[in-house]
Amino acid sequence: MSNRKVKKTMVIIFSCAGALLIIIFASLLGISGIFEKPKYLDPWQKTYSQKFHDPRIRLVAHGLLSSNGHNMQPWKIRLDKNNPMVFYLYADSERLTSEVDPFARQMMVTQGTFLEYVNIAGDELGYQTAIDLFPDGGYNEQKLSESMKIKPVAKITITKTSPQSNPLYDFMFLPDTNRMAYMSTKVTFEQINHLKGVNADADMSIRIFQDRENMDKLNGYAMQGATIEAGVSRVMKESETIFRSNEYQKNKYRYGFSVEGQGTSGIMRHLAQGLITLFPSMNSGKAASDMFIQSTRTSVDNTPAYALIITKDNSRSSQIKSGMLYSKLVLTAHRLGLVMQPLSQVLEEYPEMKEPYSSIHHDYVPDGGTIQMLVRLGKPTKEVPQSMRRDVMNLIAGE
Known part of the structure; x- marks a missing residue:
């Protein structure tokens, strides 16, 4: 085979290989969903909570950003139907990670991270938050999952006040980990x-x-x-x-x-x-x-x-x-x-x-x-991306 034919054959081979790599590369991007809008990042936008008229939901939208075990976001909210300034936080027993957290200790720590974000957001939005832990009494530890469904972790009562800048507020919108x-x-x-x-x-x-x-x-x-x-x-x-x-x-x-x-x-x-x-x-x-x-x-x-x-x-x-x-x-x-x-x-x-x-x-x-x-x-060597968050309305329990 002449040198010219060899060179031509090599060009064809490399062209085919390059085309194949491009196809594989494009296929992987398509399988990943590169053109899919990342709705799971919407709650990280500072304007996200402003879509909601109810101040309780606006505060919950901030709590949603808090650190939580396994990123399970195990929070359930009940809005008081008789008092528009009261809501209740429940531990979502459907989101227990029972193998790694058999006594639900991490689950309870996660309830606390949420409550503190609500506190901080309250300052910024102009609401004083009063938190009453276990207002209906503690859990029945022998029937923990069932008890979580009926007993709130906290009753949160909000009072309208003048907004005040909280130095920690802006940092709530950064990845926690x-x-x-x-x-x-x-x-x-x-x-x-x-x-x-x-x-x-x-x-x-x-x-x-x-x-x-x-x-x-x-x-x-x-x-x-x-x-x-x-x-x-x-x-x-x-x-x-x-x-x-x-x-x-x-x-x-x-x-x-x-x-x-x-x-x-x-x-x-x-x-x-x-x-x-x-x-x-x-x-x-x-x-x-x-x-x-x-x-x-x-x-x-x-x-x-x-x-x-x-x-x-x-x-x-x-x-x-x-x-x-x-x-x-x-x-x-x-x-x-x-x-x-x-x-x-x-x-x-x-x-x-x-x-x-x-x-x-x-x-x-x-x-x-x-x-x-x-x-x-x-001190970090690299910034990291934000993690998934659910739509805040998915935390609000139905009637």
Whole structure:
């Protein structure tokens, strides 16, 4: 074969290969849903709540943005039919993650994060919020799911007042969690004082560590917790079932996990979504477990500080109050140019986690108490995308 024919053949081969790659690339983008409008991001717009006339719904629209376990958004709202200034928050028992959170402790922390966002939004919108926890009494712990349906977590009464600027308000519209690597820069003494200063409750405390001994110890607990969780198939399966692999699923469900959780954005997000949609095994079984462990390893290797939120007891009210405190903590961190990520696997209460759970409590609360949150803290190296949020009207219970 002559050189001319060889060159012509190679051109044809490369042209065909290039065309095939373009077809594959375009197909992956289409499977991902690149042209689908991301309705699941609408609630993050500052103007979103303004669509609603009822001030209670406007406040709930802000609460919807708060940090929550597994991004389940497990909130249900009942508007008082007789008093337009009262509404009730219920824990949505249909959104329990019973494998990873068998005693619904994280669920109660999540109720608190919501309530604090409502508080902060109230300042800005001109409503004083009075929160009464468990106005109809506490849960029947032996029939927890049923009790959640009939007993509200909180009664919220609002009173019209003059709007006042809350310094944390603008930071509610930023992603609450950043799972990327953090800078090695230590948290300053002034920043630590600001962060600890958000707590005014004598029954709770915030402890911040960045010395080598405690960093090594807490890194170890974070990795131990992640490794155990990755090896418990029923827990990993629970997470797998709420993973949304493409834009169509994200718009349909608007809660759970997605590739954005690892900071993937832009075209790479759509390529990843297309591949996972075509090959679900990429995000299940051993592949998912290995990815989770590696992600945690990257996190702990790039963490300059940890924070603990500790309560004197583990009552339902204390769990809720710790969530309220966490919202203030993460928003204050944003204000200081810092970000956070919970690494609380070691605090979960299923049987396989019993040993490290007991050990971390022995090390950090030897005189009693409960560690409600373990979070990494530092300056971000990269901004992360916002996560899915449901339409606020989906939280409002029917008549």
